[in-house]
Structure formats: C-alpha cells, structure tokens
Amino acid sequence: MNTLIAISLLGILCLLLEVFNLRKAIVPVTAVGLAATLVYTISLLGTNTSHYNNMVVTNKFTIGFSSLFIVLTLFLVLLSADFYQKTAHKIADYVSIKIFLLAGGIAMVSFGNMAMFFLGLEILSISLYILAGSNPLSLKSNEAGMKYFIMGSFASAVILFGIALVYGAIGSFDVNQIYEASHSASTVDWFYIGASMISVGMLFKIAAVPFHFWAPDVYEGAPALTTATMSTLAKVVAIAAFFKLNRYLNGNMKEAYEVMLVVIAILSMTVGNIMALKQYNVKRILAYSGISHAGFMLVSLLNVNLYAPTLFYYTIAYATAGMAAFAVVIYVCKDKENEDIEHFRGFGKQNPVLGAVLTAALLSMGGIPIFSGFFAKFFIFNEALHSHYTVLVVFGILNSIIAIGYYFRIIGTLFSGQSVTENKKIPLVYYLVALGAIAINIGIGILPSIITG
Amino acid sequence: MNITILLILLGAGALATYGAGNKWAPKVALGFSILTFICALTFVNQHNSSDFIVKWFSNPNVSFAIKSDGLALTLVLLTTALVPIILLTSLNKEIKNAKSFYALVLFMAGAMVGTFLAADGFLYYIFWELALLPIFMIGLFWGDNSTGERKKTMMRFFVFTFAGSLFMLGSFIYLYQKVGSFYIADLYKANLNSTEQFWVFLGFFIAYAIKIPILPFHSWQAKTYQFAPTVGTMLLSGAMLKMGLYSVIRWQMPIAPLAAKEYGPVFIWLSLAGVVYGSLVALKQDNLKKLMAYSSLAHVGLIAAACYSGSQDAITGAVYQMVGHGFVIVGLFYCVDIIHSRYKTIQISDLGGIRTLAPKFTSLFLLVLVASIGLPGTFNFIGEFTMLYGLGAQNISYAVVGGTSIILGAYYMLKMFQNTMLGTTQQKPFDDVSWSEGFTLILIIGVLFYFGMYPKPLHDLIAPSIAQLNVYINPIK
Numbered sequence: 024m025n026t027l028i029a030i031s032l033l034g035i036l037c038l039l040l041e042v043f044n045l046r047k048a049i050v051p052v053t054a055v056g057l058a059a060t061l062v063y064t065i066s067l068l069g070t071n072t073s074h075y076n077n078m079v080v081t082n083k084f085t086i087g088f089s090s091l092f093i094v095l096t097l098f099l100v101l102l103s104a105d106f107y108q109k110t111a112h113k114i115a116d117y118v119s120i121k122i123f124l125l126a127g128g129i130a131m132v133s134f135g136n137m138a139m140f141f142l143g144l145e146i147l148s149i150s151l152y153i154l155a156g157s158n159p160l161s162l163k164s165n166e167a168g169m170k171y172f173i174m175g176s177f178a179s180a181v182i183l184f185g186i187a188l189v190y191g192a193i194g195s196f197d198v199n200q201i202y203e204a205s206h207s208a209s210t211v212d213w214f215y216i217g218a219s220m221i222s223v224g225m226l227f228k229i230a231a232v233p234f235h236f237w238a239p240d241v242y243e244g245a246p247a248l249t250t251a252t253m254s255t256l257a258k259v260v261a262i263a264a265f266f267k268l269n270r271y272l273n274g275n276m277k278e279a280y281e282v283m284l285v286v287i288a289i290l291s292m293t294v295g296n297i298m299a300l301k302q303y304n305v306k307r308i309l310a311y312s313g314i315s316h317a318g319f320m321l322v323s324l325l326n327v328n329l330y331a332p333t334l335f336y337y338t339i340a341y342a343t344a345g346m347a348a349f350a351v352v353i354y355v356c357k358d359k360e361n362e363d364i365e366h367f368r369g370f371g372k373q374n375p376v377l378g379a380v381l382t383a384a385l386l387s388m389g390g391i392p393i394f395s396g397f398f399a400k401f402f403i404f405n406e407a408l409h410s411h412y413t414v415l416v417v418f419g420i421l422n423s424i425i426a427i428g429y430y431f432r433i434i435g436t437l438f439s440g441q442s443v444t445e446n447k448k449i450p451l452v453y454y455l456v457a458l459g460a461i462a463i464n465i466g467i468g469i470l471p472s473i474i475t476g
Numbered sequence: 477m478n479i480t481i482l483l484i485l486l487g488a489g490a491l492a493t494y495g496a497g498n499k500w501a502p503k504v505a506l507g508f509s510i511l512t513f514i515c516a517l518t519f520v521n522q523h524n525s526s527d528f529i530v531k532w533f534s535n536p537n538v539s540f541a542i543k544s545d546g547l548a549l550t551l552v553l554l555t556t557a558l559v560p561i562i563l564l565t566s567l568n569k570e571i572k573n574a575k576s577f578y579a580l581v582l583f584m585a586g587a588m589v590g591t592f593l594a595a596d597g598f599l600y601y602i603f604w605e606l607a608l609l610p611i612f613m614i615g616l617f618w619g620d621n622s623t624g625e626r627k628k629t630m631m632r633f634f635v636f637t638f639a640g641s642l643f644m645l646g647s648f649i650y651l652y653q654k655v656g657s658f659y660i661a662d663l664y665k666a667n668l669n670s671t672e673q674f675w676v677f678l679g680f681f682i683a684y685a686i687k688i689p690i691l692p693f694h695s696w697q698a699k700t701y702q703f704a705p706t707v708g709t710m711l712l713s714g715a716m717l718k719m720g721l722y723s724v725i726r727w728q729m730p731i732a733p734l735a736a737k738e739y740g741p742v743f744i745w746l747s748l749a750g751v752v753y754g755s756l757v758a759l760k761q762d763n764l765k766k767l768m769a770y771s772s773l774a775h776v777g778l779i780a781a782a783c784y785s786g787s788q789d790a791i792t793g794a795v796y797q798m799v800g801h802g803f804v805i806v807g808l809f810y811c812v813d814i815i816h817s818r819y820k821t822i823q824i825s826d827l828g829g830i831r832t833l834a835p836k837f838t839s840l841f842l843l844v845l846v847a848s849i850g851l852p853g854t855f856n857f858i859g860e861f862t863m864l865y866g867l868g869a870q871n872i873s874y875a876v877v878g879g880t881s882i883i884l885g886a887y888y889m890l891k892m893f894q895n896t897m898l899g900t901t902q903q904k905p906f907d908d909v910s911w912s913e914g915f916t917l918i919l920i921i922g923v924l925f926y927f928g929m930y931p932k933p934l935h936d937l938i939a940p941s942i943a944q945l946n947v948y949i950n951p952i953k
Contacts, residue, residue, distance in 0.1 A: 372573075391609065392602040401598075401645070405536050408649050420646055424639040431634065435627055438617055472533035 024074040024081060026064045026089055027129050033057070034122035041115030049118055050104040057097045057122075064090050077135040077197055085133035087335050088263045091342065092132075094463075095256045096125040098346050098456045099248065105450045106248045106353060117157065121252065124150035128260035132267060137186045137196040140264065144182065144228075148175050151257055154249040155241055167244025174227070174237045182224030188217025189272075202271045218272040222280075225268065228261040229317045230310075232290040239298075242310035247356060250306050251349035254313045255342040262320045266334055270327040284324055285415060291318025292422040299429045305352055305362045308429055309345070312388060315422060316341050322403050322415055333402045336474045339467060340387060340395035347460035348384035351377045354453045364433060369442035371434075374449065380457040382434050387464050389430040390423050395468035402471075478528055479519055479544045479593060482552065485512045486586030494579040502567055505578035509560040509585065516556040520549050520937060527595065529659075536598075538658055543595035546941035550795060550934065551592040551722050554802050555715045557923075559585045562710045564916045565810045569817075577618060577707075584610035584711060591719050597648045597658035600727070601641070604719065608637055611711060615704040626703045633700040636693070640686035647679030651731070663731050664948045670734045677735035680728040681743065687720030688780050690743075691750040694773055701769035706813040709765065713772050714806040718798045721776070724783040725791055730948035736786055743784040744867075748877045750777030755884035759891075764812045764822040767892060768805065771848070774881045775801050781878060782863040788946045790866025795938045796931065797859030800847070800924065804856060807844035807920040811837075814913060815896070818906050824892060829901030834908040838897045840917040845893055847924045849886040855927040 033056040040049050064086055073080040099121055107114050123146055130143025152175060156168020190196060192214035193204040204210045205218070223234070230238040242250045273280050295315030302308045320341070323334035354377065355370055356362045371378025387394030400423065407415045467474050489508025496504040528542040544552075563581065571577050587610070590603035615630040652658055655666050668676065685693040701709045729736045754774030761767035779797050782790035814837065815830070816822050831838040847854035850861075860882060868875030909917065927934055 386609070392605040397602075397605075401649075402536070404645075405649050405652065408653055416646065416649070420642045423642055424635065427635055427638055428631075431631060435616060435631070439627070470533070 024072075024079045024133075026060055026067075026093075027079065027126060027133065029056075029060045029063070030093075030122060030126045030129060033060070034119045034126065037115055037119035037122060046111065046114060049115055050100060053100050053118055053122065054097060057093055057100065061090060061093045061097070064093060073135055077199065078139050079130070079133050080135040081133065084267065084331055085129075088132045088259075088338075089129045091335075091339055092125055092128045092256060092260060095259070095342055095346060096121060098350070098460060099252055099256065101452050101456050102248055102251070102350065102353060105452055106246075106357075117154075120150045120153055124154075124252070124256070128256065131260055131264040134264075134267075135198055137189065137198070137201070140268070141183060141186060144264070145179060147257065147260060148179055148228075151175070151249070151253060154252060155245040157249065158246045161244075161246075163244035164246060165244075167241045170237055170244075171241045178224045178227035178234075181220050181227075185217040185220030185222075185224065188213045188220065190217075192217065198271045205272055221268060221272065222265075225261060225265040226287065229258060229265060229320075230314050231287050231317050231321060232294045232314060233287075235291070235295070235314045238314060239302075239307045239310045242313075243304055243306050243362075247306070247349070247353045247362070250309075251346065251353065254309055255345040255349070258313055258317065259338045259342045262317065262334070262338065266324055266327060266331070269324050273327075281325055284321055285412060288318045288321040288415060289418045291315060291321065292418055293318075293425075296422050296425040296429075300425065302429070303364050305356070305364055305367065305433065307362075308364075308433070309348065309352075312426065312429070313345070315426065316388070318422075319400065319403055319419065322407050322412070322419070325412065326406070326410055330406055332474065333399075333406055336395070336402060336467070336471065337399040339474060340399040340464060343460045343464040344384040344387040344394070344396055347380050347457050347464065348388075350453050350457040350460065351381040351384075354449060364436055366443060367433065367436050368440040369438070371437035373442040373446055376454065377449070377457060378437050380461050381437060383461050383465070385430040385434055387461075387468075389426050393465070393468050395464050395471070398468055398471050479542060480528065482512055482515055482519075482556070482589050483586055483593075485515060486582050486589060490579040490582040490586065493582055494575050496575060498574045501575040501578045502563065502571075505582055506560060506563045506567070508582060509556070509563055512585075512589075513553075513556040513560055516549075516553050519544065520553055529595075532596075532599070536652060536658075537656065538598045539596050540599055541596040541659055542593045543660060544593055545944065546937040546939075547722070547726065547795065547945070548592045548941075550799065550938055551718060552589050554718065554799050555585060555588050555592065558710070558714045558802055558806055561806060561916060561919060562707055562714065564912065564919075565710070565806075565813065566707045567912060568910070571618065573617075577614065580610040580614055581707065581711065584614075585715075588715055588719060592722060595660045597651065597660070597663060597727070599658075600723075601645055601648060604641055604644075604723075605638075607716065607719065608634065608641070611704075611708055611716060614708040614711075615700065618705045619703045619708070620705065621703070625699070629696075629699045629703050633696045636686050636696045640683040640693070643679040644683035647676045650679070651676060660727075663727075666731060668732070668734075670738060673732035673735035674739065677728060677732040677739065680723070680732070684720040684724055684728065685746075687723075688717055688776055689720075689750075689773065690777065690780055691746050691753060694750065694754075697773060698766050698769040701772075702763065702765045706809055706816075710806045710809050713769075713809065714802045717772075717776060718802060721779055721783055721794065721798055724780065725794070725942075725945065725949075729783070729786060730945055733786075733949055733951055736784070736949065740784055740786060741871075744781045744874060747777045747781035747784060748874065750774065751781070751878060751881045752884075753777075755881055755888065759884070759888045762824050764815065764824060764892070764896075765809070767824075767888070768808050768812060771808075771885060771889065772801075772805055774885065775805075775848075778860070778863060778878050778881050781874065782867060785867050785870050785874070786949050787866040787870055788942060788950075789869065790863050791945075791949075792935075792938055792942050793859055793862025793864075793866055795942065796934065797856065797863060799927070799934065800854070800856040800859045803920050803923050804844060804848045807917060807924075808848060810913075810916065810920075811841045811844060814909065819902075819904065824895050827896040827902070828899040829897075830906050831897045832901050833906040836914065837906075837909045840909065840914065840921065841897065842893065843921045844917065844924075845889050847921070847928075849889050850882055853925065853928050855924045855931065858928060858931050 127143045127146030134140040152172040155171045158164035227234040299311035323330040387396035390397045390400045493505045530540045532538045587607035594600035612634045619626045754770045758770035782794035850856040864875045
C-alpha cells in the first residue's frame with residue numbers, strides 16, 4: 024500500500040520539480056526515489072496484509088511483481104534523459120507519466136477489489152495512449168496513439184462491462200466474494216459471461232492471438248522508448264493481472280475455459296513466431312516475438328494455484344531480456360527514420376559490448392541455456408507436462424525452433440558487414456541499463472532458485 | 477582436487493584469451509589448453525572416478541552432478557588432447573579478431589568437457605547446448621564465404637542441431653515426470669514400459685542422429701564442414717560429433733534398454749546405410765573437404781551402428797574408434813588445410829604430383845591416410861576390428877555391410893591420394909611442411925601408431941566402465 028502511495032507522490036514530485044525549474048534534477052531524483060521504493064517494497068517480503076476494506080492487498084505475489092515493475096520503470100526512466108533530449112522541456116511530463124503508469128501497474132496486481140483493478144487498468148492504459156502518441160511531429164506516432172486509444176478503450180469497455188455483470192451477479196466487487204461465487208454451484212450464469220468478458224479484455228491487453236492486431240502497428244509507430252515500455256512493463260503488468268484475475272474468476276468453468284486458454288496459447292506462440300519471420304523492422308520483430316511470449320506465459324494460467332513462481336520467473340526473464348534489447352535498439356535507431364534491421368549491420372563489430380548484450384538478450388528470448396529465457400521455458404514445459412498438456416509442450420518446442428530463425432537473423436546482421444551507425448561516444452546510461460538488465464537475466468539463469476525457491 | 481577444475485580452467489582460459497588481445501590470444505589459448513590436457517591426464521592416472529554432486533536448484537530438482545568414470549575420462553582426454561593440436565594447426569594463420577576466435581574455441585572445449593562429465597540430465601543438456609553456440613559463431617563469422625552460402629549453411633546447421641536437442645529435452649522432461657529426478661543413476665532405474673521407452677528413445681535418437689550424423693539427418697554436414705573455417709571443421713568432426721556417440725552409450729541405451737533391444741536393428745541399419753552412402757558419395761567428390769566430410773559420415777556411421785548394437789565388445793570398439801577417428805580426422809583436415817594454404821584450392825582435379833615437390837608432406841599425409849583406412853598397426857584398425865567383431869557376433873550381415881566401409885574407404889582414399897600427390901607434376905611451387913606443421917602431424921601420427929601397437933592403457937581405462945554400463949544396457953531378466 025505504501026509502495027503505491029510513494030510511487031504516486033513521486034509522480035507528483037516530478038511535476039513539481041518542473042514548476043520549480045529543476046528540470047535537470049528530475050531523472051536523478053526519480054531514479055533515487057524509485058530505488059528507495061524498491062528497497063522498501065522488497066523489505067515488506069513476508070507480510071500479508073490488506074488495506075482500506077481489502078481495496079489493496081500486500082502479499083508475496085504483489086511484492087514480487089511490484090518489485091519487478093519498479094526495476095523496469097527505473098530502467099525506463101534512466102533511458103528517458105537521453106531519449107528525450109530534443110524535447111527536454113517536456114521531460115517532466117514524460118517521466119511523470121511513466122511513474123503514474125507504474126502506479127497503475129502496481130494497482131493492477133495488488134488489487135483486492137475490482138474497482139481498484141479497473142482504476143489501475145485505466146491509469147496504465149491512458150498513460151500508454153499518451154506515450155504512444157507522444158511524438159506529435161511523427162505521423163506514425165499519431166497513428167499509433169489513435170489506434171491504440173480506440174482499440175484499447177474498446178477493450179477497457181469490454182472489461183468494465185464484464186465487471187458490471189459480475190457485480191450484477193453477486194452484488195460485490197470484493198475478490199474474496201468473487202472467489203467464493205466462482206466456486207459455488209448456485210452462481211447465476213451472467214457471472215460467467217462477465218468473467219469471460221474480463222478475460223477477453225485482458226487477452227487484448229496482453230496482445231494474445233486473435234486479439235493481437237494492434238500490437239505490431241502500435242509498437243512500430245510509437246516512439247522507441249514507449250515501445251520498450253509497452254513490450255516490457257505493460258505486457259508483464261497485464262499478464263500478472265490476468266493471472267491474478269484467473270485465480271478469482273475461473274473457479275467453476277474449468278474445462279471449457281482451459282481448452283480456450285490452451286488454444287489461445289498455441290495460436291499466440293505460433294502466429295506470433297511465424298509472422299515475426301517475415302518482418303524486417305526490429306520493433307515489429309520484437310512485437311511479434313512478444314505475442315509469442317505471451318502465448319508461453321498464458322500456459323502458466325492453466326494452474327493458477329501452483330504456477331505463480333513460474334510465471335514470475337518467466338516475466339523477469341522476458342522483461343529483462345526485452346529491456347536489454349531495447350536499450351540497444353533505442354541507441355542504434357535514435358536518429359533514424361525507422362528501425363530497419365539494416366541499421367544494425369556491423370554494429371556488433373563496432374561496439375562489442377552492446378552487440379554482445381543484444382545478442383545475449385536475443386539468445387535469452389530464443390531459449391538458449393544459461394540465459395534465463397531457457398529456464399523460463401523449461402519450467403513452463405515441465406509444468407505443462409506435469410498437468411498433462413502434452414500438446415502444449417509439443418507446440419512450445421516447435422515454436423522454440425521457429426523463433427531461432429528471426430532471433431539469429433538479427434544476430435547475424437549484427438556481426439556482419441560494415442557498420443552504418445556513426446561511431447561516437449555512447450552515453451553511459453545505455454551501458455548501465457543494458458548491462459544491468461542482462462546481468463539480472465543471466466543471474467537468475469545461473470541461480471533460478473532465487474526466484475522459484 | 478576435483479575434476480571440475482577442467483571446466484574452470486577452460487572457462488578462465490577463454491576469459492584470459494579474450495583479455496589478452498589479438499596478438500597474444502593464440503599463445504594464451506594454447507597454454508591453457510595444454511594445461512587442461514595435463515590436468516586431465518593427471519586425473520586419468522589417479523583414476524579417481526569419484527562422483528561429485530552439489531544441489532543447484534529444487535523444483536524441478538536439478539543438481540550439479542559430475543561423473544568421471546573411464547568412459548567419460550576417455551572422451552575428456554580426447555577433447556583436451558585435440559584442442560591444443562587444433563590450436564597448433566592454426567598458429568601460423570592470420571585470423572581476424574583472434575581474441576574472440578580463440579576464446580570461443582576454449583569456451584566450446586569447456587562445454588564439451590562439461591557434456592562428457594555431466595551426470596545430471598539437465599546439466600548435461602545445458603552443456604550440450606552451450607557447445608553449440610560457439611561453433612555456430614565460429615562458422616558464421618570466420619567461415620569461408622566465397623560462394624555466399626555461408627550464412628545459410630550455418631543457419632541450417634544451427635536450426636537442425638538445436639531442433640534435435642529440443643526433442644532430447646522433451647525426453648528428459650518426460651523422464652523427470654516419471655522419475656522425479658534428472659540424476660543419471662535414478663534415470664537408469666527408471667522402470668519404464670516398452671512403449672514409454674520407445675518415445676524416450678526416439679527423442680534422444682533425433683538429437684543424436686543429427687549430431688552424429690546418421691543417414692536421413694546428415695544433410696547439414698557436408699556443407700557445414702566445407703564452409704566452416706578449418707579449426708571449426710576439426711572441432712566439429714574431431715570432438716563435437718563424439719558428443720552424440722558418447723551420449724548414445726551414456727544416456728540413450730541404458731535409459732531405454734528395452735526399446736534399444738526391440739528397435740535396435742532399425743537404428744543399426746540406418747547407421748550402416750550411412751556407411752555405404754557416405755562411402756559411395758565420397759567416391760564422387762572433387763572437393764577435398766567434402767570428401768573428408770563424407771568419409772567421416774561413413775566412419776561415424778559404423779561407430780553409431782556399434783553403439784546401437786548394445787554388444788559390449790562393439791561398444792568398447794566404438795569408444796576406441798571415437799578416439800582413433802578424432803585424431804585421424806583432425807590430421808586429414810590439417811593436411812587438406814596445408815594444401816589449401818599452398819595452392820588456394822582443394823579441388824582434386826586441380827591438384828597432382830605434389831610428391832615430387834614435397835616428399836616429407838606426402839609421407840606424413842600417407843601415414844594419416846593409412847590410419848584412416850584402418851591398416852593394421854594403427855589404432856583405427858583395433859577400433860574397427862573390435863566393432864566389426866562385436867557386430868558380427870550379433871548378426872553377420874552387419875559386419876559384412878559395415879566392412880564395406882573399409883574396402884570402399886581404402887579405395888576412395890587411395891584414389892584421392894593418387895590424384896593429388898602422385899601423377900603429373902604441377903609446376904607451381906609447393907613448400908614442404910614447416911617445422912611446426914611437421915611436429916603437429918607427427919604428434920597425431922604418433923598417438924595413432926602408439927595406441928595401435930599398445931592399446932592396453934586405453935583398454936584398461938575404457939573396459940571397466942563399459943562393463944558397468946552393460947548391466948543397464950543388457951539387463952538380466
């Protein structure tokens with residue numbers, strides 16, 4: 024609870040610093056604030072409390088995910104200073120929106136009441152709409168913002184309708200009562216209709232097939248840092264919230280619901296991967312790869328009582344790899360019109376450190392051992408097989424093979440030919456973020472028990 | 477002192493090589509590889525086959541388990557001996573970005589040693605995959621790109637092998653669901669029924685058949701050998717494909733003995749088909765590297781057949797031949813490389829009459845060649861003979877078909893020798909072997925002939941552990 028308050032205050036502080044003309048201090052102060060909040064949040068580990076009539080709860084699940092979100096936001100904020108150099112007079116807005124986005128994200132995993140959940144969802148979504156369209160001079164950014172706004176608000180409306188139906192069925196927003204209702208035999212039918220609508224909306228938010236069409240366009244059009252936000256932070260928030268919702272909502276409709284989840288997971292993996300093979304824009308590749316990763320993460324929803332550590336592990340592996348990759352992508356494509364794969368030609372030779380980081384990040388996403396992406400996939404396969412979803416494992420393995428195709432194409436380009444990027448001094452933050460993210464990734468790869476234990 | 481020191485040495489060597497800079501990298505790498513070899517040798521002499529287990533993480537239950545019995549030690553010794561030799565062959569060459577190149581070679585050696593030592597299925601899988609990455613990069617960034625096919629070839633190689641190993645991972649996960657452990661001793665006692673064993677066996681087979689390679693899965697091999705830099709080709713053919721063969725004996729057969737008995741003949745015939753196919757295709761090759769690749773396919777096919785036969789003799793012979801083949805193929809590729817460094821071509825039709833220009837080189841080449849075709853007195857003879865004996869004891873037709881590899885091998889190898897070394901002299905100059913080239917070749921030939929005359933030390937190392945494994949491969953009902 025205090026985490027949420029601290030984050031919100033930090034966002035307001037950002038805006039105040041702008042008023043007092045301390046623009047230069049914004050990024051450092053925010054970063055320190057986030058780090059302090061992170062330490063505080065982790066120190067809460069072991070507590071199990073609820074606040075304000077069970078509006079907000081604190082437990083292992085929320086603390087774990089909140090910490091992850093804070094770390095990701097910290098990386099994003101660090102990158103902001105250099106990324107928004109040309110529009111430095113607006114930096115307070117950009118940074119504070121990211122902080123508010125984080126507040127929304129934390130609300131989305133620590134809710135104890137559907138009202139709180141929806142509040143968090145809207146804070147997160149609206150922040151993202153703004154960020155997607157935050158480059159008004161670019162036609163593509165405008166298009167992305169508009170597209171995302173229309174599609175996203177439609178999905179939000181579906182979720183809201185679902186929540187209303189659930190409320191209509193049981194007369195409460197409280198998750199504990201929802202949980203009981205979902206397990207009771209006497210619950211009226213529209214409860215399930217509502218629960219399904221919430222699921223559909225959430226599937227849109229995590230960009231699972233067939234609700235994925237917005238993702239590539241929006242990812243491509245939005246400014247690169249926003250794409251990084253969407254593909255790491257926002258995706259992880261959405262899947263964690265979806266996971267938590269599932270725990271409360273899907274009690275009685277187990278079988279049909281599981282079949283649906285399996286089908287959507289397989290579709291997401293496969294369609295995302297196959298589409299990614301055809302792409303030549305790195306952002307689009309990462310968007311489609313994100314869709315396929317969403318498919319893998321959906322597998323963990325099949326057993327919400329046991330798989331929370333697995334999902335947590337997967338999200339860390341995915342988000343840190345994504346963050347490391349985007350740190351490099353943002354640097355390489357900073358002054359370029361688009362993110363064509365050709366911009367990366369020879370970059371690995373010119374800058375071995377960042378080249379190695381991008382390689383490592385892609386290898387992690389591709390599931391090559393020692394990077395945590397491999398362990399994440401392994402845990403998912405292991406548990407899917409444990410629950411007798413052999414078909415998921417088969418498709419998961421096939422997809423891991425397909426994915427190698429496009430990840431290795433980027434790696435191959437990275438180290439062949441002559442570099443087209445101007446060789447100049449790279450700001451330190453890029454190294455900091457790229458190496459920091461990949462260090463977390465490899466660290467939990469070598470010692471997975473930190474997370475799963 | 478514990479055998480993991482080999483892994484640490486190779487890992488530290490890779491880092492030190494990278495840190496040493498381009499000028500010193502080859503020497504640092506060579507120093508570390510020799511050091512590792514000496515260490516490995518000490519372990520063999522002490523003969524302490526102590527197991528070593530440290531818990532890594534639970535749920536799923538994985539431990540860092542090392543098993544260094546005679547079989548594993550033999551392969552470790554082979555790898556650590558081949559790496560310095562392979563490095564010696566490349567010392568005189570200009571290699572771009574040498575520090576990364578040599579660091580990758582050591583890293584790969586470390587991963588291979590780990591694969592041979594690992595006694596936990598999961599750990600083994602990780603090392604198995606780790607060995608793949610550096611060789612892929614070596615091929616991709618340092619390979620021969622004269623025809624512009626390099627990237628495609630390496631990509632195919634990677635996707636093939638990676639895909640195969642995922643099937644193996646599938647088998648391991650399945651076993652874990654049944655047994656609740658990845659530890660090798662627990663997996664041996666898995667007690668699966670014959671259908672379950674079949675699927676596990678098949679998953680392993682796809683991974684190993686691609687790596688070895690066995691006939692329908694060989695399509696990546698020839699071109700990869702052709703386009704990879706010579707060091708990469710040597711690592712692939714000398715050491716890496718032994719990973720597949722070793723794993724058949726270590727993991728596949730003992731874990732699924734019933735399936736091995738029931739379907740063994742199918743896999744033996746597939747392997748033998750590779751023998752005949754490889755020999756016949758080798759007859760037609762004009763590119764020396766491709767010829768060696770296909771001859772390797774034939775020889776390895778015979779080893780694979782021996783492994784799948786499950787007979788104790790054949791398996792012992794297979795391990796001999798892994799060592800023999802490892803040295804021979806490195807020697808052969810080195811000879812090809814020497815020719816290439818002089819004439820810039822390895823098309824047989826462009827070559828001829830080198831003998832008059834370089835008699836010493838020709839003699840050394842001939843010695844490696846006769847070892848390759850398994851002439852008595854060389855270690856390869858002992859290997860091939862033991863394998864054919866073991867196969868023949870099971871079914872005489874195996875030995876007959878397998879034996880064709882020796883006949884055909886002698887034919888295409890000697891024909892190649894005739895066309896390149898003898899015949900009309902090309903007027904282009906051909907420098908005879910330099911001191912270091914001669915030394916490297918003599919080293920290889922020395923090993924092959926020494927063990928050819930006196931195989932007892934290797935026999936003493938290998939036989940007891942094969943006898944131990946035999947309990948699981950041929951369980952008494």
